[in-house]
Amino acid sequence: MISSYPLLTGLSIVLLCVAWASLLLPLARLPLALRPVLIVGLTLLLMLPLDADPAWYAVRGIFGDSSITAVLFYIAFILQQNFSWQLCRPDELALLRRLLAVTALLLYPFALGLTGFDSYSLGYANPWLLAILFIMALLLWWRTYYFLAISLTASVAAWSLQMLESGNLWDYLLDPVFVVLLLLTYMKPAAAGNQTR
Numbered sequence: 001m002i003s004s005y006p007l008l009t010g011l012s013i014v015l016l017c018v019a020w021a022s023l024l025l026p027l028a029r030l031p032l033a034l035r036p037v038l039i040v041g042l043t044l045l046l047m048l049p050l051d052a053d054p055a056w057y058a059v060r061g062i063f064g065d066s067s068i069t070a071v072l073f074y075i076a077f078i079l080q081q082n083f084s085w086q087l088c089r090p091d092e093l094a095l096l097r098r099l100l101a102v103t104a105l106l107l108y109p110f111a112l113g114l115t116g117f118d119s120y121s122l123g124y125a126n127p128w129l130l131a132i133l134f135i136m137a138l139l140l141w142w143r144t145y146y147f148l149a150i151s152l153t154a155s156v157a158a159w160s161l162q163m164l165e166s167g168n169l170w171d172y173l174l175d176p177v178f179v180v181l182l183l184l185t186y187m188k189p190a191a192a193g194n195q196t197r
Helices: 006-024 034-047 055-063 068-083 090-111 119-123 127-142 146-160 176-187
Strands: none
Touching (some): 006 068, 006 176, 034 055, 034 068, 068 146, 068 176, 090 146, 090 176, 119 127, 127 146
């Protein structure tokens, strides 16, 4: 089943593929005028029909839905990696990596049943989780981490509108593919914003 917002689902898969291509391929070494052509070409390739459905359906079947935080990060990552537009400061990116690493460690092992407590269940309209996220967004905004504050707010807003197939707030905040990509960008200095072009 696709969410009631198939355009968002398709866009998130396209951004996922372009972000992975930006990480794994030397797109930044290509002439600036050629980079949008390759990105548009990859996007069109993902729109081609495969057994009556767009190709991005197959990619989604492998990787699942991208979280809203991931979609915003993919946009920032693609723009930084290929066009030197910096939407997310290096210190914000470092904080995002730490937050996601800690959250993933507290979420995925518990959700897989390694303990008697299932932290994933907290994502179903838990008022305490919503209160913590609200306070975090305010603190991030106050510390001028605007990208992180907007990402957190957008994730909660998308969850309240049920824009993805899942009804769990955690699925709007992070997903395993996003966590892996974010950790892999440690090895790509330009993506981390450590290089100013």
